[in-house]
Amino acid sequence: xxxxxxxxxxxxxxxxxxxxxxxxxxxxxxxxxxxxxxxxxxxxxxxxxxxxxxxxxxxxxxxxxxxxxxxxxxxxxxxxxxxxxxxxxxxxxxxxxxxxxxxxxxxxxxxxxxxxxxxxxxxxxxxxxxxxxxxxxxxxxxxxxxxxxxxxxxxxxxxxxxxxxxxxxxxxxxxxxxxxxxxxxxxxxxxxxxxxxxxxxxxxxxxxxxxxxxxxx
Numbered sequence: 001x002x003x004x005x006x007x008x009x010x011x012x013x014x015x016x017x018x019x020x021x022x023x024x025x026x027x028x029x030x031x032x033x034x035x036x037x038x039x040x041x042x043x044x045x046x047x048x049x050x051x052x053x054x055x056x057x058x059x060x061x062x063x064x065x066x067x068x069x070x071x072x073x074x075x076x077x078x079x080x081x082x083x084x085x086x087x088x089x090x091x092x093x094x095x096x097x098x099x100x101x102x103x104x105x106x107x108x109x110x111x112x113x114x115x116x117x118x119x120x121x122x123x124x125x126x127x128x129x130x131x132x133x134x135x136x137x138x139x140x141x142x143x144x145x146x147x148x149x150x151x152x153x154x155x156x157x158x159x160x161x162x163x164x165x166x167x168x169x170x171x172x173x174x175x176x177x178x179x180x181x182x183x184x185x186x187x188x189x190x191x192x193x194x195x196x197x198x199x200x201x202x203x204x205x206x207x208x209x210x211x212x213x214x215x216x217x
Contacts (some may be wrong), residue, residue, distance in 0.1 A: 006160060020092040027087050027189055028170045028204055033196040041205030043071045043171050054167060054209040059155040066153050069207060070113040071171045080202055081109035083177040087189065092165040101154045103145035105187045106179045114140060119152050145187030156211035164212040173202040
């Protein structure tokens with residue numbers, strides 16, 4: 001809807017206002033390999049407590065930078081982590097599935113904070129050529145998978161006048177590194193839903209940010 005006149009987008013947003021809240025389809029709710037409740041990963045953000053607004057600089061309306069997030073595990077569990085996966089989803093988008101804004105994997109067990117510079121690409125792949133066997137690395141030492149925009153980070157841009165959207169930054173601590181199991185293919189949410197095993201997951205947690213675009217603002 002990026003190219004629609006704002007008046008038309010706002011009309012569509014109001015018409016679709018009831019289509020939201022697909023929380024049960026988020027990765028951490030839909031996967032049978034993830035416990036039903038957030039367990040022991042505490043996720044925080046520089047933007048404030050969970051439920052805080054995501055500022056424009058982290059959206060396509062600004063610089064579209066990834067917001068700083070950090071997490072920690074209770075003492076004694078750090079040594080059990082092989083890697084982390086982070087997925088950011090919007091369950092309030094009006095489509096049939098939550099929109100994946102970002103998916104990152106192969107994150108070192110010693111890394112418990114991500115900042116904007118970590119997402120600088122070390123391997124550039126032309127637009128539309130993802131999934132051809134080359135897996136891009138990022139400056140933070142991890143990789144990025146497939147999101148809806150076929151890019152590193154698709155910041156929040158909810159439909160105009162559709163109401164407030166929630167963005168779930170889900171951090172999953174794994175007992176195993178997924179990189180070798182992927183055989184050099186980029187990670188997708190569908191792959192995680194299909195291939196993640198119960199004994200792969202040590203813990204998970206989340207931070208929720210919000211964003212709303214109002215007509216005339």
